[in-house]
Amino acid sequence: MMLSLNNLQNVIYNPRIPYVGTISEQLRPGSLIVIRGHVPSDVDRFQVDLQCGSSVKPRADVAFHFNPRFKRSNCIVCNTLTNEKWGWEEITYEMPFQKEKSFEIVVMVLKDKFQVAVNGKHTLLYAHRISPEKIDTLGIYGTVNIHSVGFSFSSDLQGAQASALGLTELNQENVQKPGISHLSLPFKARLNSSMGPGRTVVIKGEVKTDAKGFSVDLMAGKSKDIALHLNPRLKTQAFVRNSFLQGAWGEEERSSTCFPFSPGMYFEMIIYCDVRGFKVAVNGVHSVEYKHRFQDLGSIDMLEIDGHIHLLEVRSW
Missing domain, CATH: 2.60.120.200 (Jelly Rolls)
Incomplete structure (x- = not known):
């Protein structure tokens, strides 16, 4: 898996x-x-x-x-x-x-x-x-x-069918068309069960060869607050994290030991929620942590993904 x-x-x-x-x-x-x-x-x-x-x-x-x-x-x-x-x-x-x-x-x-x-x-x-x-x-x-x-020898990677499991897609035009090999962007979905300690979101995709960057947002649908904004920027090699709360962006976090993305590469990004914050791993290697600024984890129920990637699969459990 x-x-x-x-x-x-x-x-x-x-x-x-x-x-x-x-x-x-x-x-x-x-x-x-x-x-x-x-x-x-x-x-x-x-x-x-x-x-x-x-x-x-x-x-x-x-x-x-x-x-x-x-x-x-x-x-x-x-x-x-x-x-x-x-x-x-x-x-x-x-x-x-x-x-x-x-x-x-x-x-x-x-x-x-x-x-x-x-x-x-x-x-x-x-x-x-x-x-x-x-x-x-x-x-x-x-x-x-x-x-x-x-x-x-697992071979579930890059199958012919792009899929979203554990989420309900809200941009319906690309749902269950046979043979679609990636999900259309911007990708918007509701988590079938809302965020909380122990919850995991996995995003599989491929960075476009001319990519400038992409973004992954975990949001509270009611308030439109963005609890976690992940924004890898390839030109500056910065893995930016932030939150958008009560109508304003907070302070960006940029420090990371190593920038994990590269043009043309396949990636599996795992976002794991625990009591203190989010942990993010890319291709099996821990990358960054982000302390919760938005405390009401149970109201985080939306996921949005956009930018210069081919989105192959999204799962949540």
């Missing part, structure tokens, strides 16, 4: 490198590969390859070659090998790996691309050049220590 890095399947511990192993199930949109390890001090490079078979001669196609390099310029090179020929390199110069430091790589399979996060931070996107259905082998090579490799 949620982006979960805890209940992984088929976990392999301390594999010897080079490691070449069969992936037990087909990778579909929503599948995750989680690799935890440590970069040795004498590292030159290492690579994670999602392969179509394990043949060495001729060499199996590599749908996704993920290759951190530590000599000269620190970078990650991504590529695809087809019929023993490399395609064009896609190079990421923001380097999340450090010598003598541990890491966690999460590769998420999406419908049209791979999305990679390292240590909980979005790192890169790589558009499919070979269909992920053809991938059946994971290869890890080079100078690296791997502690564990695990998989999650």
